[in-house]
Amino acid sequence: MSIIVDKDTRLVVQGITGNEGSFHTEQIVEYKTNVVAGVTPGKGGTDLNGIPVYNTVENAVREQNANTSIIFVPPPFAADAILEAASAGIKVIICITEGIPIADMIKVYNSIKKKDIILIGPNCPGVISPGQAKVGIMPAFIHKEGTIGVISRSGTLTYEAVKQLTDVGLGQSTCVGIGGDPIVGSKFIDIIKLFNEDPDTEGIVMIGEIGGSTEEEAAEYIKENVKKPVVTFIAGRTAPPGRRMGHAGAIISGGKGTAGEKMKVMSEAGIHVVESPAEMGNTMLSVLNNN
Amino acid sequence: MKIHEYQGKEILRKFNVPVPEGKVALNSEDAVKIAKEDIGGNVWVVKAQIHAGGRGKGGGVKVAKSLDEVKQFSDEILGMNLVTHQTGPAGKIVKRLLIEQGMNISRELYVGITLDRTSSKNVVMVSTEGGMEIEKVAAETPEKIVKETIEPELGLLPYQARKLAFSMGLIGQQHKKAVKFLTALYNTYTQSDCSLAEINPLVVTAEGDVVALDAKMNFDDNALFRHKDILEYRDIDEEEPLEVEASKYNLNYIKLDGNVGCMVNGAGLAMATMDIIKLAGGEPANFLDVGGAANKTTVANGFKIILSDPNVKAILINIFGGIVRCDRVAQGVIDAANEMDINIPIVVRLEGTNAKEAKVLLNNSELNFEVAGTLKEAAEKVTAILKK
Numbered sequence: 001m002s003i004i005v006d007k008d009t010r011l012v013v014q015g016i017t018g019n020e021g022s023f024h025t026e027q028i029v030e031y032k033t034n035v036v037a038g039v040t041p042g043k044g045g046t047d048l049n050g051i052p053v054y055n056t057v058e059n060a061v062r063e064q065n066a067n068t069s070i071i072f073v074p075p076p077f078a079a080d081a082i083l084e085a086a087s088a089g090i091k092v093i094i095c096i097t098e099g100i101p102i103a104d105m106i107k108v109y110n111s112i113k114k115k116d117i118i119l120i121g122p123n124c125p126g127v128i129s130p131g132q133a134k135v136g137i138m139p140a141f142i143h144k145e146g147t148i149g150v151i152s153r154s155g156t157l158t159y160e161a162v163k164q165l166t167d168v169g170l171g172q173s174t175c176v177g178i179g180g181d182p183i184v185g186s187k188f189i190d191i192i193k194l195f196n197e198d199p200d201t202e203g204i205v206m207i208g209e210i211g212g213s214t215e216e217e218a219a220e221y222i223k224e225n226v227k228k229p230v231v232t233f234i235a236g237r238t239a240p241p242g243r244r245m246g247h248a249g250a251i252i253s254g255g256k257g258t259a260g261e262k263m264k265v266m267s268e269a270g271i272h273v274v275e276s277p278a279e280m281g282n283t284m285l286s287v288l289n290n291n
Numbered sequence: 292m293k294i295h296e297y298q299g300k301e302i303l304r305k306f307n308v309p310v311p312e313g314k315v316a317l318n319s320e321d322a323v324k325i326a327k328e329d330i331g332g333n334v335w336v337v338k339a340q341i342h343a344g345g346r347g348k349g350g351g352v353k354v355a356k357s358l359d360e361v362k363q364f365s366d367e368i369l370g371m372n373l374v375t376h377q378t379g380p381a382g383k384i385v386k387r388l389l390i391e392q393g394m395n396i397s398r399e400l401y402v403g404i405t406l407d408r409t410s411s412k413n414v415v416m417v418s419t420e421g422g423m424e425i426e427k428v429a430a431e432t433p434e435k436i437v438k439e440t441i442e443p444e445l446g447l448l449p450y451q452a453r454k455l456a457f458s459m460g461l462i463g464q465q466h467k468k469a470v471k472f473l474t475a476l477y478n479t480y481t482q483s484d485c486s487l488a489e490i491n492p493l494v495v496t497a498e499g500d501v502v503a504l505d506a507k508m509n510f511d512d513n514a515l516f517r518h519k520d521i522l523e524y525r526d527i528d529e530e531e532p533l534e535v536e537a538s539k540y541n542l543n544y545i546k547l548d549g550n551v552g553c554m555v556n557g558a559g560l561a562m563a564t565m566d567i568i569k570l571a572g573g574e575p576a577n578f579l580d581v582g583g584a585a586n587k588t589t590v591a592n593g594f595k596i597i598l599s600d601p602n603v604k605a606i607l608i609n610i611f612g613g614i615v616r617c618d619r620v621a622q623g624v625i626d627a628a629n630e631m632d633i634n635i636p637i638v639v640r641l642e643g644t645n646a647k648e649a650k651v652l653l654n655n656s657e658l659n660f661e662v663a664g665t666l667k668e669a670a671e672k673v674t675a676i677l678k679k
Contacts, residue, residue: 009294027614075513098407101514102406103484105444109411123292139613139644154559156611160666163611180558183411212408235562238547238569239578242377246558246580248513249408254426268303276570277563278667 002129002174002203003149004092007066009133012037012057012066016048020085020096021072024137025051028070030056031134036064042174057088062070068092070126070135078122079104082185093167093185094135102248105183112185119185123247124203125177127229136177138162139287142257146171148284149195151188153180153247158278161205164281168232170288173201180247184280188218196226200210203229203284205272210236211250211257216265224268229287231272233280234259292510294341294524297389299506302521306479309471309502313391315340316615319365325390326361333357335365339385342529344507345375352384354393361390385625386528393622394504395497400459401425401436401574402473402478415477418454421492446476451456458636461494461495468501474502483521484514531597540592541583549574551673552606554590556581556615564666571670577602585620586611591627598633605636607673608665612643621649624658636661636676640669 010026015021016038017248025048029035037052037060044055054060057069059232069090073081078097085093093112112119120127126136131145142159144166158177165172176191178184188206195201205228208215215234220231237259239245241252252258267273274283300310312330316322326335339351346352351373353364365388374382399421407414418436420428428435435459439451449470456469472493480488487509494504506562515522527535537544543558551573554563558580565575577597581589590608597603610620622643628637640663641649653660661676663669 003514039581076516100515101484101512101517102486102511106406106411106413114463137614142613142643152559154557156613157559157563158559159611159613159643160560160563179519181404182408207559209562214408233563238565240545240547240576241564243545244561245545245578246509249556250562254429263402276667277567278665278670280411 002132003191003198004120004176005129005135006176007085007132007135009054009068009135010036010063010064010066011135012039012060012069013016014039014057014071014085016040016051016053016072017043018072022048024072026055026110027140028134031140033133033135035065035181036060053125057085057090061088061090066090068135069094071097073097075101079108080234082108082119083111086112086115088235091117092172093117093119093186094124094126095119095126098123098124100181102182109183114173120176121184122183123181124179125158125255127174127176128175130172138175138177139246142166143175145172146172146286147200147202148172149201150175151191151195151204152177153209154207157207160183161207161276161280165205165284168285170281170284173198179213180249182212182249189214189221192218192226194223196228201228203288205229205280205284206230206232206278208232208234208262209247209250210234210239210245210252210259212259215262219266219269219271222271229272229284231274231280231284231287231291232266233274233277234262234266235277292515292525292530294508294510294521295341295342295387295526296338296339296386296506298524299508302483302508303476303503303506304480306382306475308475308479309500311394311504312503313389314391316365317386317389319362319369321356322365322390323358323362324604326355327358330390330392332392335361336391336393337361337368337642338386338389338391339368339371339373341373341383341385342378342526343375343377343379343383345377346373349373349375375501378626381531384640394492394494394502396504397497398495399492400495401491402476402493403487403491404477404485406489407440408442413480414472415439415441415447415455417459419459421494425491438512441477444482445472465495465499465501472501484511484518485509486511494629512574522609533596536599537579537596540589542579542589542592542596545597546577546600547577548602549576550602550604550677552576552600552603554579554581554593554597554606554608556583556585558611560609562612564607567666568607568673569669569676570667573670573674576600579621582594583615585615585623587626590620590623592633594631603635605638605673605676607669608637610641611619612641612645616645617641617643618645618651618652621652625652625658628658638663638669638673638676640666641675
């Protein structure tokens with residue numbers, strides 16, 4: 001009933017002894033996610049509430065069979081942390097860190113792309129498969145087990161969508177925050193493919209925003225390949241051009257990447273585009289009821 | 292981060308990218324001195340330094356054929372309110388000038404380097420259509436822009452630089468100079484963590500030199516921690532004062548033209564809140580992301596910034612409490628509002644962890660809050676208030 005993370009997830013937390021890392025590890029453990037190890041260079045041999053800490057991801061993989069990593073390492077060192085996880089054989093890498101230089105991510109993205117690895121983020125809330133595993137920083141209690149896949153470039157706006165879905169009785173298979181940076185490991189299209197192939201996902205809520213063209217690329221794929229209903233909201237209709245709206249990736253440049261343009265392309269692809277961010281949940285409900 | 296043209300040229304010079312002789316001047320006496328002593332010759336260009344393009348059309352760039360003209364033009368341009376298509380109708384006051392040697396221009400070309408988000412690689416673009424807005428060239432005659440995608444582990448390869456230089460119609464010595472120019476510009480871009488390096492126009496002089504006549508350089512904010520020297524180029528005169536103030540409090544604020552102030556946690560939700568205000572018939576006055584820690588201090592600082600904008604007639608607070616508990620946020624809002632004596636209506640919508648407790652706190656506070664349950668209700672309440 002899910003993609004990317006599930007009951008088989010064996011998680012290693014990179015940066016586990018930092019403020020963010022230790023705080024969120026506690027929350028992740030509370031959700032009964034299988035946290036098998038932590039990594040902080042120089043603190044190998046210690047533990048955090050019984051979770052063994054290693055100096056390297058390689059050791060965590062060898063000793064604890066970790067298969068998934070979540071990264072809370074500070075921005076100057078985060079790109080290196082992603083590459084370390086990749087080289088240690090981790091297949092799912094989820095990077096929460098905000099503020100990684102673009103030049104670092106250009107190298108990371110193009111190096112990872114050639115391997116059989118799923119990188120989520122950076123600058124994202126992570127991934128949760130309700131009832132199975134939480135590998136992120138999202139508030140767990142708004143989620144509910146179910147069949148809707150949620151994918152988004154933002155954090156709190158995803159929570160808003162999830163809350164709306166849960167309130168109308170629609171649970172989620174998996175919720176994926178892909179991140180708000182110009183370069184992210186997985187784009188909309190990559191996750192839409194996974195949801196499309198997941199037999200237990202019946203509908204997809206996709207939350208886009210201004211900047212770039214990943215929404216349009218996903219629309220083209222959806223038009224050709226996806227029979228499951230897709231509901232979309234695009235944030236930033238009122239955003240002025242040339243200004244970075246918080247997320248490094250949310251910027252209208254050279255007249256491109258506007259919300260209006262994205263909404264048009266997505267409607268033409270047969271996607272249910274909602275004008276208001278308050279209508280994501282009930283639109284999905286009525287679309288499913290009419291099918 | 293954006294910098295001035297003269298600062299961009301200082302950086303380019305360090306990386307051996309050919310630029311005209313020139314220096315920054317803050318008054319006309321210095322301008323004349325620079326023209327006479329540092330540059331020499333008998334033709335100079337006086338260029339207004341603001342963080343916006345289209346300066347020539349707005350009267351901010353003048354060619355001087357005598358030192359008297361250098362003084363005259365400097366006096367005219369310094370202090371003028373320069374309005375261009377990029378400054379908006381309000382314009383920008385000119386406080387700095389670049390005094391530069393005049394060039395015998397034989398051709399105007401274009402070169403730009405930036406990130407291509409689709410391939411997640413940098414691209415170097417050149418065009419024979421220099422001196423025009425490149426967006427216009429891209430829209431009307433896209434075949435006149437030639438691009439090379441750069442493999443990150445390889446960098447700009449010699450054959451790519453040669454190809455780009457040939458596509459600008461350059462041969463012989465000029466071609467060689469252009470190849471060197473492109474390579475040096477690419478090095479500047481990568482080693483300075485630029486997000487944009489645009490030379491428009493790139494000129495070929497009558498003497499056959501290839502020179503950057505203008506320089507627009509933007510930098511990746513995330514990478515500035517490793518470029519202390521570039522950080523010193525920041526000119527806060529060029530930024531919106533309220534945005535500068537907000538950044539001191541670690542708030543992400545962007546001023547807009549409407550009358551509904553918004554305070555939201557998270558960039559996506561902040562944009563969505565602006566959108567729904569507009570859908571409900573209002574106009575957002577700002578984008579404000581208070582981030583993860585929405586406590587009393589953050590909220591108070593947020594109020595301070597929002598209320599500095601005289602157009603604001605109502606405030607909408609929309610916080611989705613995940614890790615941060617709504618009752619704590621509510622207490623922060625109450626304390627801040629109590630201390631600050633706010634006279635305009637405030638609509639508060641808190642959702643997430645402990646949202647019910649937060650509602651009780653707000654309703655019992657005896658302050659004039661309108662409490663909303665859903666996003667839609669919040670937007671409707673705030674616009675209803677404005678219509679009263």
